[in-house]
Amino acid sequence: MKHFFRPTLFLLLGVFSLSACAPTGSKLMGDPELPYPLENPQVGDLFHLASGHRLSLEQMLAAMGNTRVVFVGETHDNPAAHALQLEVLEGLWRRNPQQVTLGMEMFTPEQQPVLDQWSAGELTEVDFLRQVGWFDNWQMNFALYRPLLDFCRQNTIPILALNAPKSLVRKVGRTPLDELSPEDQALLPEFDFSDPYQRAMTAGIYTGHQMGKARTEGFLRVQTLWDETMAENLAAYLRSPAGQERQLVVAAGGNHVRYGFGIPRRLHRRLPVSYLLVGSREIEIPEGREVQTMDVAVPAFPMRPYDYLKLTRYEEESSGVKLGVGLEETPQGLRVTMVMPGSAAEKTGIVKDDILLQVNELPVRERFDLLYPLMNMHRGETLALKINHAQTILNVEVGF
Secondary structure (H helix, E strand, O other): OHHHHHHHHHHHHHHHHHHHHOOOOEEEEEEOOOOOOOOOOOOOOEEEEEOOOOOOOHHHHHHOOOOOEEEEEEEOOOOOOOOHHHHHHHHHHHHHOOEEEEEEEEHHHHHHHHHHHHHHOOOOHHHHHHOOOOHHHHOHHHHOHHHHHHHHHHHHOOEOOOOOHHHHHHHHHOOHHHHHHHHHHHHOOOOOOOOOOHHHHHHHHHHHHHOOHHEEEEEEHHHHHHHHHHHHHHHHHOHHHHHHOOOOEEEHHHHHHHOOOHHHHHHHOOOOOEEEEEEEEEEEEOOOOHHOOOOOOOOOOOOOOOOEEEEEEEEOOOOOOOOOOEEEOOOOEEEEEEEEOOHHHHHHOOOOOOOEEEEEOOEEHHHHHHHHHOOOOOOEEEEEEEEEEOOOOEEEEEEE
């Protein structure tokens, strides 16, 4: 009899012991997003958030080992965030040459052949930007991404296009999924709208974009489309012969990566591979830069935003100026459709309906011909324009 009851007694004692160790109150100890406060944080510091330990870049890269996917979230217009992406890509490639691929939110699959040509060294920068329609499709200053993409070209690192086509994004933003045409529905990835953290994040972003409440659901559909599409393209690549045994570095906006419920969790639903989250946080913002940050009212979440966090300064972009005009392509040149108050164009005397004929003595046939030189200029420099102003041809110098 004693032998018969021993397991039962053991189980009862085990239950009692577990119950005695369980918390009896509902108060949460510490901060789930930051369980160990960062000690004396400074710009440039890199932290392992689970432990609160400060570590070097080399220590972080060594700890990544054979992790299949390393997500590196970015603040799109902060050069420091892109420098971190390059550090991770370069470090992992150095440890595992010929076995690293860069996945990028900034491109869509129809652009994949151009990306392949770029990585193979077959395109100049001008040809590459023209063919991917950079100024129409992504619009951020290419100078922010140039070091990352140049490193891929110099080392023939494959670049994987991840994002959804803009035409589909527009339709999904306007129309509920079940009301899309059968042709458009066939282009959709598998959707999961059940994640409460995703919905809370999207609502926070929506307040930052200052959209009307009627558009909240449309924005949720678009955000989910982006995340699900990128997850699906990552999973397809990792399953493919080209993706076998390769380590992926994913460059995407922080809101697609932070906390893990955007792209990472949706990838894991499709293909349960190992992954890590790396990101940056601006703790030093120069005066006058604050107005360029988006006001996002995001709630607290019960998980760490990243596995590794680098503290940065919100840096100024190294190049790129704005003329401050709206433009329309015409057979004669670029017609000015509007001039922003206080812009370099207004200060120069450029007005609506002026036609830009030449930029730095080169003919202007499309928006690219103006936007590319503007992107490579610095403050204090001047741009030479030839314009048709009320049927009078003028040569003007625009200062920035």
